[in-house]
Amino acid sequence: MSSITQYILNRGISEDIFILILAIPIIFVVITFARRIIGSITLGIYTPLFLILLLTVVGIKDGIILFIFVFISMFVVRYFLKKITSLTMTDMRVLDAIMFCVLAIIIILGFLYIPLLRDIPLNTVTLLFLLVMSSCSQDLIMMWEPRGFKRFVSPVMEILALVIVSYFLINWTWIQNIILKYPLVIIIVSVFVIALLSRWRKLKIKEYIRFREVIKHVELPEKK
Amino acid sequence: MWNYLKKSKTVLGLNERNLRYVKIPVTEIGHSIPDNKLKAKKLLRKADIPVPKTYKIIRDQKELKLCNWNKLPNSFVIKPNLGTFGRGILIVFGKKKTKNNGEQNELGKNWVQADKKIITIENLENHILKILNGVHSYKITTSDIAFFEERIKIHPNLKPYCKRGIPDVRIMVYNKIPVMAEMRLPTLESQGRANLHQGGIGIGIDMGTGITTSRGVWHKKLIDCLPERKRLPLAGIKIPLWEEMLELAVKTQMILKIDYLGVDIAIDREKGLVVVEANTRPGLEIQIANLAPLKTRLEKAEGIKVKTIKQAVRLAQDMFGGEIEEELEEISGKKVVGITEPIEIIDKKEKRHPFIAKIDTGSLKTQIQKETVKQLKLKKKNKEEKPVALFSFIMDGLFVETEASIIDDPQTKYEVIIGRKDLKKFLIDPAKVYLKSKKMVRKKV
Numbered sequence: 184m185s186s187i188t189q190y191i192l193n194r195g196i197s198e199d200i201f202i203l204i205l206a207i208p209i210i211f212v213v214i215t216f217a218r219r220i221i222g223s224i225t226l227g228i229y230t231p232l233f234l235i236l237l238l239t240v241v242g243i244k245d246g247i248i249l250f251i252f253v254f255i256s257m258f259v260v261r262y263f264l265k266k267i268t269s270l271t272m273t274d275m276r277v278l279d280a281i282m283f284c285v286l287a288i289i290i291i292l293g294f295l296y297i298p299l300l301r302d303i304p305l306n307t308v309t310l311l312f313l314l315v316m317s318s319c320s321q322d323l324i325m326m327w328e329p330r331g332f333k334r335f336v337s338p339v340m341e342i343l344a345l346v347i348v349s350y351f352l353i354n355w356t357w358i359q360n361i362i363l364k365y366p367l368v369i370i371i372v373s374v375f376v377i378a379l380l381s382r383w384r385k386l387k388i389k390e391y392i393r394f395r396e397v398i399k400h401v402e403l404p405e406k407k
Numbered sequence: 408m409w410n411y412l413k414k415s416k417t418v419l420g421l422n423e424r425n426l427r428y429v430k431i432p433v434t435e436i437g438h439s440i441p442d443n444k445l446k447a448k449k450l451l452r453k454a455d456i457p458v459p460k461t462y463k464i465i466r467d468q469k470e471l472k473l474c475n476w477n478k479l480p481n482s483f484v485i486k487p488n489l490g491t492f493g494r495g496i497l498i499v500f501g502k503k504k505t506k507n508n509g510e511q512n513e514l515g516k517n518w519v520q521a522d523k524k525i526i527t528i529e530n531l532e533n534h535i536l537k538i539l540n541g542v543h544s545y546k547i548t549t550s551d552i553a554f555f556e557e558r559i560k561i562h563p564n565l566k567p568y569c570k571r572g573i574p575d576v577r578i579m580v581y582n583k584i585p586v587m588a589e590m591r592l593p594t595l596e597s598q599g600r601a602n603l604h605q606g607g608i609g610i611g612i613d614m615g616t617g618i619t620t621s622r623g624v625w626h627k628k629l630i631d632c633l634p635e636r637k638r639l640p641l642a643g644i645k646i647p648l649w650e651e652m653l654e655l656a657v658k659t660q661m662i663l664k665i666d667y668l669g670v671d672i673a674i675d676r677e678k679g680l681v682v683v684e685a686n687t688r689p690g691l692e693i694q695i696a697n698l699a700p701l702k703t704r705l706e707k708a709e710g711i712k713v714k715t716i717k718q719a720v721r722l723a724q725d726m727f728g729g730e731i732e733e734e735l736e737e738i739s740g741k742k743v744v745g746i747t748e749p750i751e752i753i754d755k756k757e758k759r760h761p762f763i764a765k766i767d768t769g770s771l772k773t774q775i776q777k778e779t780v781k782q783l784k785l786k787k788k789n790k791e792e793k794p795v796a797l798f799s800f801i802m803d804g805l806f807v808e809t810e811a812s813i814i815d816d817p818q819t820k821y822e823v824i825i826g827r828k829d830l831k832k833f834l835i836d837p838a839k840v841y842l843k844s845k846k847m848v849r850k851k852v
Contacts, residue, residue: 219422384427386420393695394418396629400698401414 188363198363203236205362206353208373210235213349215380222387223345224338230319231342235349237312243350245303246312247343252300253313254339256289257282257320279321286317417700419691428581428667428705429688445488445554447663447685454662456655457681459484460557471535476528479555481518485531487538488552493602495543497534498558498572499526500599521571521599559683560676564647568592570635572599575673575683576612576646578656579693579701582666584708585653585723588612589696590619590646591671594635601671603692608633610641611697615728617649624695647674653720655680661716667705669693741834742803750823751801754783764802764823766835773811774824780813787813805832 184192191201214231217223225231238246260282290313293300303309319342352358362369386394419428448458462483465471481502487495503517503525518526537543538553559573568574572593579587589609593599596606603609608630610623622629623641633639646652656670659682669689675681694701707726713719746766751759760783775796780787786797790810799808802825809829 222421382426384420384423386415386418387422390418390420391415393627394415394420394691397418397694397698397700398411398414401417401700403410403414403417 184363185366187366201366202353202359202362203239205366205369206358207232207236208370208377209353209358210349212373212376212380213352214345215377217341217345219380219383220387222389223341225345226319226322226342230315230322231345231349233315234312234319234342234346235353237308237315238346238350239353240308241303241312243347245309246350247347248299249303249309249312250316250343250346252293252297253286253290253316254320256286256293257317258335260285260289282321283317417703418694419701419705421691423702424667424688424691430666443488444486444490444684445552450662451659451682451685454658456659456662457678459559459681459683462555462557464552464554465535465539466552468536468539471532471539476531480557482558484556484558485534485538486554486556487543488554489541489544490538490551491544492604493597493600493607494605495534495538496600496602496605497526497531498599500558500571521593522595559673559678559681562647562674562676564645565674567639568633568644570595572597572601573673575601575671576652577609577686577689577693578653578670578672579689580656580660580668580670581705582708582711583657583660583713583719584711584726585614585656585720586704586708586727587693587697587699587701588614589693590644592623592633594625603690608641609692609696610644611693611699612646613728614653614726615724617646617652619644619646620697622696622698624692627692627695629695648680650720650724652680653723654716655682657713657716657719659685741832742805743836744803744830744833745835746837747821748802748825750825752779752783752785752823753799753801754785759801762822764800764825765821766830766833767824768827768830768835770824770826771828772826773809773829774814774826775811776819776822777813777815778817779822803833807832 188201192198210232211228214225214228218225234250241249264282264285294303294305295301320339391398445461445464448461451458462479463474465474483499485495485497485499490496498521499518500521501519503519516528518531520526535553538551541550544551561569561573565574569592574590574592576588576590578585589611591601591603592608592610593601594606594608598605601607603624606626608623608625611620612618613620619642622631624630625634631640631642633641652672655672659670660666660668663685665685665687667687669686670682671684671686673681673683691701704727708722711722713722744766747763748766749761750764751761753759762779775785775798779785780796783798788795788797788810794813796811796813797809798811799806800823801807807829811823
């Protein structure tokens with residue numbers, strides 16, 4: 184354990200919180216990698232960050248169940264509300280408020296009657312998680328809903344994969360030991376890697392697939 | 408695999424586009440333009456560039472409440488000022504006719520959409536409210552402005568290709584040179600909008616001729632025929648007013664002062680060419696539609712100093728045209744040449760001498776000027792008491808051995824005239840103008 188870590192822990196900050204705080208730069212690296220190199224949809228930087236941090240508190244199994252439950256509920260609620268209110272609703276914010284109320288009822292009913300959800304403790308952290316999830320799914324629906332449920336599933340899965348990978352990364356004992364041993368190195372290396380990734384100019388992995396027909400048709404100049 | 412990765416280096420991706428090409432304009436006027444349709448329109452109108460007429464602008468809910476719907480024309484388009492991907496664009500095709508006493512058709516209060524769906528005033532209010540709330544703007548949280556715009560009327564030549572809506576041509580201009588273009592066809596799914604994200608079809612265009620190349624892209628997949636009319640092929644559509652269109656795209660870039668720009672131009676039945684939109688971050692699907700990488704073209708256009716608009720268009724046609732020709736050559740196995748063509752005469756010492764030759768199908772034999780034979784010291788022979796020169800030349804990459812009649816006509820512009828006998832491996836396209844090779848153009852520029 185480094186002297187900085189020792190000093191901070193002695194000041195009364197718990198080890199878990201210290202690891203969680205220093206895991207943030209690592210999560211940023213993962214998100215930047217997903218955006219720049221893979222070409223995933225991440226809905227900005229902060230939404231996945233909140234989701235990952237809350238997932239570590241809620242737990243992976245409960246987190247994933249809630250994740251899928253909220254996304255499906257949100258899609259269904261919005262689909263029906265849009266049909267009903269398209270002619271009468273004049274303000275989108277009112278529509279959003281109604282949507283959240285209906286979603287809240289569905290979540291309460293879900294916690295009461297769905298066996299999978301019944302085991303999850305309903306506390307402040309879970310509620311916060313649900314709130315972030317609702318906001319995240321709202322953004323996703325805005326972007327992808329007009330293209331149908333099938334196309335909507337793919338970005339949701341991408342975000343879920345990103346959240347799960349980051350969760351396992353920051354809960355890896357080896358990473359946690361490094362955070363405790365070299366906290367400053369973690370910050371400096373993360374900033375350096377993020378700066379490097381932000382200058383990445385090559386095609387994203389998804390673009391190699393997207394432009395495969397173009398690449399096939401490219402004729403390279405012959406060497407003389 | 409290694410070759411695939413090597414080839415992929417020529418394709419432009421989002422990372423490189425944003426880092427290298429999308430730059431914030433330096434000028435104060437330019438800075439406010441990106442993504443602001445109304446400001447761009449205002450600037451273009453000032454510079455006498457044809458843009459669709461703006462009927463009405465609605466900035467807030469108060470203005471919406473005071474809107475006099477009866478004053479609106481029968482057909483129009485509603486757009487969000489900060490919209491992207493064609494989101495929030497509503498095309499209204501006309502007023503719904505109502506039957507009075509079962510005899511006369513009168514214009515009613517309601518309008519009709521592309522899919523013949525009826526739109527009421529309430530629907531329009533609702534749609535505009537969504538725009539004002541920023542639902543369709545590129546940043547969901549920002550409030551926006553809605554505006555009513557003139558609906559462009561389709562050009563008769565393009566009518567068979569779209570049931571509803573207006574096709575437009577997106578021309579990518581970089582460093583004042585048009586580098587790539589695609590025609591965007593609206594479909595019923597896209598509700599009259601030509602945007603690819605909304606279900607429109609993108610078809611690659613040969614920069615030289617303005618004719619659509621073999622395939623189109625629809626929902627990120629390549630298609631050969633129109634999805635709604637399966638017998639209608641997408642290849643071979645001649646875009647009317649092609650050169651004027653390229654000129655307009657260059658002019659638009661010069662006025663907006665944005666280095667990397669996608670200019671959307673439509674052809675109005677009455678007005679002619681109209682700049683519909685200018686995009687600072689145009690989509691990259693244009694590469695799939697053209698089956699050609701954009702990066703190599705952008706690199707070719709970089710650093711070239713363009714003095715006039717005509718020169719920019721000529722450069723674009725020369726550097727990036729010829730796809731149709733290549734296809735034809737592939738099918739027929741013959742090279743396509745124009746009425747004049749650059750050739751290289753090979754002398755006895757295997758030295759190559761460049762000339763511009765005239766292609767003349769009226770004469771059987773190739774002819775060469777006496778002075779040229781002397782200068783190049785070509786082998787001569789007397790055949791049937793007439794002097795002939797024996798030499799070989801390279802035209803469009805093909806090696807031809809000939810026996811040319813020697814002529815002495817100082818008034819003739821060309822040193823060599825190629826006759827039918829030596830044109831067996833070629834097809835002649837009279838429309839193909841001799842364009843200087845890339846190296847020569849660069850030197851001249």
